[in-house]
Amino acid sequence: MLGELRSIVQQVNESPDLGVALETIVRRVKHAMSVSVCSVYLFDPDTKRYVLMATNGLKRKAVRNVSLSRNEGLVGLVATREEPINIEAADAHPAFQYIPETGEERFSSFLGVPIIHHRRVLGVLVVQQRVKRRFDENEEAFLITLSAQLAGVIAHAESTGDLRRLTANDSENQEIEYHGLPGAPGVAIGNVVVISPLADLYASSAVKARGVKLELETFHSAVERARSHIREMERSLSAHISDQERLLFTAYVQMLDDHNLGKEVLERIREGVSAQSAWSEVILQHCKHFEAMDDPYLRERAVDIRDLGKRVLSYMQETEERELEVPDQAVLVGEDLSPDILGSIDRDKLVGLVSAKGSVNSHLSILARAMGIPTVVGVEGLKASRLRGEKVIVDGYRGYMYVNATDEHIEHFLNVQVEDKALNAELEVLRDEPAVTADNHRYRLLVNTGLMADVQMSIERGAEGVGLFRSEVPFFMRQRFPTEEEQRQYYRELLEAFSPRPVVMRTLDIGGDKALPYFPIQEANPFLGWRGIRITLDHPELFLAQVRAMLKASLDLDNLAILLPMISGVPELESALTLIRRAFSELTEEEGYDLVMPSLGAMIEVPSAVFLAREFAKRVDFLSVGSNDLTQYILAVDRNNPRVVDLYDAMHPAVLGAMNHVVKCAHAEGKVAGVCGEIAGDPLGAMLLVAMGYDTLSMNASNLLRVKALLRQLNLSDLKPLLRDVLHSSDSDLVRQKVSAFITAPELRRLAQMGDGVKTHH
Numbered sequence: 001m002l003g004e005l006r007s008i009v010q011q012v013n014e015s016p017d018l019g020v021a022l023e024t025i026v027r028r029v030k031h032a033m034s035v036s037v038c039s040v041y042l043f044d045p046d047t048k049r050y051v052l053m054a055t056n057g058l059k060r061k062a063v064r065n066v067s068l069s070r071n072e073g074l075v076g077l078v079a080t081r082e083e084p085i086n087i088e089a090a091d092a093h094p095a096f097q098y099i100p101e102t103g104e105e106r107f108s109s110f111l112g113v114p115i116i117h118h119r120r121v122l123g124v125l126v127v128q129q130r131v132k133r134r135f136d137e138n139e140e141a142f143l144i145t146l147s148a149q150l151a152g153v154i155a156h157a158e159s160t161g162d163l164r165r166l167t168a169n170d171s172e173n174q175e176i177e178y179h180g181l182p183g184a185p186g187v188a189i190g191n192v193v194v195i196s197p198l199a200d201l202y203a204s205s206a207v208k209a210r211g212v213k214l215e216l217e218t219f220h221s222a223v224e225r226a227r228s229h230i231r232e233m234e235r236s237l238s239a240h241i242s243d244q245e246r247l248l249f250t251a252y253v254q255m256l257d258d259h260n261l262g263k264e265v266l267e268r269i270r271e272g273v274s275a276q277s278a279w280s281e282v283i284l285q286h287c288k289h290f291e292a293m294d295d296p297y298l299r300e301r302a303v304d305i306r307d308l309g310k311r312v313l314s315y316m317q318e319t320e321e322r323e324l325e326v327p328d329q330a331v332l333v334g335e336d337l338s339p340d341i342l343g344s345i346d347r348d349k350l351v352g353l354v355s356a357k358g359s360v361n362s363h364l365s366i367l368a369r370a371m372g373i374p375t376v377v378g379v380e381g382l383k384a385s386r387l388r389g390e391k392v393i394v395d396g397y398r399g400y401m402y403v404n405a406t407d408e409h410i411e412h413f414l415n416v417q418v419e420d421k422a423l424n425a426e427l428e429v430l431r432d433e434p435a436v437t438a439d440n441h442r443y444r445l446l447v448n449t450g451l452m453a454d455v456q457m458s459i460e461r462g463a464e465g466v467g468l469f470r471s472e473v474p475f476f477m478r479q480r481f482p483t484e485e486e487q488r489q490y491y492r493e494l495l496e497a498f499s500p501r502p503v504v505m506r507t508l509d510i511g512g513d514k515a516l517p518y519f520p521i522q523e524a525n526p527f528l529g530w531r532g533i534r535i536t537l538d539h540p541e542l543f544l545a546q547v548r549a550m551l552k553a554s555l556d557l558d559n560l561a562i563l564l565p566m567i568s569g570v571p572e573l574e575s576a577l578t579l580i581r582r583a584f585s586e587l588t589e590e591e592g593y594d595l596v597m598p599s600l601g602a603m604i605e606v607p608s609a610v611f612l613a614r615e616f617a618k619r620v621d622f623l624s625v626g627s628n629d630l631t632q633y634i635l636a637v638d639r640n641n642p643r644v645v646d647l648y649d650a651m652h653p654a655v656l657g658a659m660n661h662v663v664k665c666a667h668a669e670g671k672v673a674g675v676c677g678e679i680a681g682d683p684l685g686a687m688l689l690v691a692m693g694y695d696t697l698s699m700n701a702s703n704l705l706r707v708k709a710l711l712r713q714l715n716l717s718d719l720k721p722l723l724r725d726v727l728h729s730s731d732s733d734l735v736r737q738k739v740s741a742f743i744t745a746p747e748l749r750r751l752a753q754m755g756d757g758v759k760t761h762h
Helices: 002-013 018-033 073-081 137-160 162-167 212-237 243-255 261-270 275-291 301-316 339-344 363-371 407-429 452-460 484-498 533-538 540-553 570-590 607-611 613-619 627-635 653-668 683-692 701-712 716-727 732-742 746-752
Strands: 037-044 049-056 085-087 109-117 120-129 176-179 181-184 187-195 330-334 350-355 375-377 391-395 400-403 442-449 466-470 503-506 560-564 599-604 622-625 672-675 696-699
Touching (some): 002 137, 018 037, 018 137, 049 120, 212 261, 212 301, 261 275, 339 363, 375 391, 391 407, 442 452, 442 701, 452 484, 452 701, 533 540, 570 599, 599 607, 599 613, 613 653, 622 653, 627 653, 653 716, 653 732, 701 746, 716 732
Parallel strands (some): 187 330, 330 350, 599 622, 622 672, 672 696
Antiparallel strands (some): 037 049, 037 120, 085 109, 187 391, 391 400
16 A cells, blocks of 8 residues: 555645645545545634545535534544544444434444644544444554645645635635744735746756857856846945945845856856856755755855846846836735845835745845835745735734734734834834843843844944854855955954944854855764864864954954854863964964954853853853754754754753853853843843843844843843742743743833744744
């Protein structure tokens, strides 16, 4: 039956929608198992009942008209027990319930298996036969295997609204909820304008070359047109974004340079490959490298490269650019929205953005935040073409989009818009105010960044410096290791932009999960492999060049701090510090630079570092907790794996206990401690961190003012007892309940809403 199973699964996965998939299941399973009936019952969250959604063998009119609660019939028994029920005489079982509409009184044998996804029973898959017999183990295993496959299909349909459309009696007017990631905060209500993709990078691999000279001309012409388009988009957006955000477009132009992506394309063309194929191959290869990275910020650079790739390819294919007809109150919805689309649309008409791909670190999100456009990204399974012209609500705070929203829902979000306007005005006043609690305890709020484009928004939000600068970004934007001088120029620009505010630069943090295109690392388990400081200590020539570049970039500014990633033991730390001091000595004593030794810090990201925190603190000037990785390692959860992502939670008592231990160790040695993970930007998480005593919190710029406003209205003396209570909690949910319950005043709950009940996954 294995071959039949594979065939059924393949056909189900290729089905255009859930309804077709269910019909395929009941038809194919009935035939494969030679049974009289195969049926699928799905759970309806509105009625809390299991509804007959497809059958082959029962009366067709029973579909969608017959349902059972968890306490009714053999179907309810399967759902309640969450395990298969195999009975040779179903009508003799005490749980059997006769339903005339189905005609099932003719059938005796019953085998039902639950359809379970992430511990939720989504439905029940049933087969029945007229003759009395007990289904054998192979048949039961076949149905269990099939239900496991079907669970993923149903869960996907649930997330995209297909399940709701299928189960709703009035599907045309039923509210549909799409869930993605919050790309830019705010709420928008408007009508959908669908943005179609420019070109298909995967469809050009078979294009034949017409001769090297002609293909080179095609490539150069397309690149030049792309450059012109990008510069035009930059000019059109100049009134809405700062000079720093405009650097995003400069980065696009630089990627087209013959020393970057263009160099590889030219080599392939000269080897006889067509311009379209060469370009697509290079783009997809680079996308693959970035998409394999663990760091979400770096992983999103694949989106930038793919956007650029589609633009250039469209010019090679002579794709006509259609003028978009955009109405007032437009919400742009597409499979993979490119940031340059923002430059082709009247800003006064645009109220929201929704993209099936992307993340909070994509250029689209960065620009949307800078322009104040509520945005939702990463909406899995979004079928934009179905939504053309629909009125939708975009919730950029939580990452939701609602179609056919109820009047009550629309009224709610209209009120949110009014409150937002008032809140933003209040928060803007706090930009230059200190982050100090009501009982006068001072903290520093910093930003995490990797692009110069983030600088202006960070400063406008009142950032007191950079708590984590991802120095590997310039390494990924080239086809070779950047020279010491190229690094110096890049670092100098950032240090000058923030001067006199401090900038904490993390040394090169690469590995098997985020390998450089020109320095590939293949490992079975990259999270526990050759990465971070382990690589740079094995290649001191890389480490010394980077440190020298950082030191020279700090000349006369003196706002540099250097942070060492992935430290797991004292010998590693001491080796890295020795190399830094060697570089400093070379520059000051041998080359005559008048430099000040920067502050040196160690990242606490792995369990061993937690236990050695005091030893680390004796040797460095500060400790910085990378809570994202620390959470991953303590809980043994890959935060990018959807199967276990619900287990990833920085508010887990074990993680909080570890972080509390680290700050105590730092302060015991008279050293500063900070946090640069996502928990620092969660208002509820920030409350606990300041209660622990952390001196600095580093976060995305968009979260900074909200965290500051909340802390300014709280007393540290009140937070200390809350922390003690939380640290004795048994699980993450209990922690969140306690912290949420602490925030009772409406004005405080309004500030804490983005963190209330939302896990720090991304």
